[in-house]
Amino acid sequence: MKFLLRHSYWLAPAIAFVGFISYFTVFVWFPPLRDVPWVNVPMVLLGVLLGVVGLLGGWKGSGWRRRSLYLGGALASVLIAGLLCLYIYSISYQMPPISSVTENLEKAPEFSLSDADGKMVSLSDYRGKKVIISFYRGFW
Amino acid sequence: MQTEIDKFEERGVALIGISTSTVGEIKDKMLPKGFTFPLLADPELEAIDAYGLRHVAGYPTGGDIARPAVIIVDEEGFIREKILTENWRVRPTAEGLLSRL
Numbered sequence: 001m002k003f004l005l006r007h008s009y010w011l012a013p014a015i016a017f018v019g020f021i022s023y024f025t026v027f028v029w030f031p032p033l034r035d036v037p038w039v040n041v042p043m044v045l046l047g048v049l050l051g052v053v054g055l056l057g058g059w060k061g062s063g064w065r066r067r068s069l070y071l072g073g074a075l076a077s078v079l080i081a082g083l084l085c086l087y088i089y090s091i092s093y094q095m096p097p098i099s100s101v102t103e104n105l106e107k108a109p110e111f112s113l114s115d116a117d118g119k120m121v122s123l124s125d126y127r128g129k130k131v132i133i134s135f136y137r138g139f140w
Numbered sequence: 141m142q143t144e145i146d147k148f149e150e151r152g153v154a155l156i157g158i159s160t161s162t163v164g165e166i167k168d169k170m171l172p173k174g175f176t177f178p179l180l181a182d183p184e185l186e187a188i189d190a191y192g193l194r195h196v197a198g199y200p201t202g203g204d205i206a207r208p209a210v211i212i213v214d215e216e217g218f219i220r221e222k223i224l225t226e227n228w229r230v231r232p233t234a235e236g237l238l239s240r241l
Contacts, residue, residue, distance in 0.1 A: 115166075
């Protein structure tokens with residue numbers, strides 16, 4: 001515990017950073033953890049907690065150099081946690097309203113597009129079969 | 141959806157994915173993740189526009205992409221369901237889709 005607090009100035013932002021990055025690299029692939037970020041939000045909050053507790057604990061009896069380290073660490077973890085929460089609770093909700101084109105569709109418009117092998121795939125290839133078309137944002 | 145693909149196949153349902161990713165991007169970035177159903181490249185947003193699903197400037201650097209949506213088409217080519225999300229992080233689950241078929 002003492003070790004944790006002594007080193008909180010870099011551990012706290014590190015934990016927050018891992019919580020931030022792993023959301024986008026690992027947890028987005030697990031729908032339950034992507035929809036409700038059970039792992040990542042607690043993780044960045046843990047970083048903030050450690051940063052703040054380390055700052056409060058280390059403030060007394062430290063020189064200015066050490067104080068600024070703790071302060072910087074706490075601020076960095078707050079910043080990272082803030083960014084993740086901003087993305088999850090605000091940015092990802094910014095979607096256009098559902099268009100009237102989509103709303104009025106009854107018959108599925110035909111399309112012919114290339115798959116990863118360069119082969120053309122059309123919706124009409126699937127006539128007689130139920131099809132689930134998933135439009136996705138693409139990989140980035 | 142990929143992890144439940146057997147259940148979709150069992151029920152005779154085909155899966156198709158569509159995005160603005162190019163053939164090269166799909167090959168490099170998506171196929172290594174183990175997708176076996178066709179992922180189609182729609183960089184000109186032809187199909188995306190036909191379904192009214194363009195998200196203007198939805199790409200973080202400003203390009204247009206598709207908003208996430210799942211369209212269920214029946215055997216005759218009629219749309220059975222349109223499942224759209226208000227938050228691009230939240231998408232229908234495979235179990236949820238299977239129960240709606």
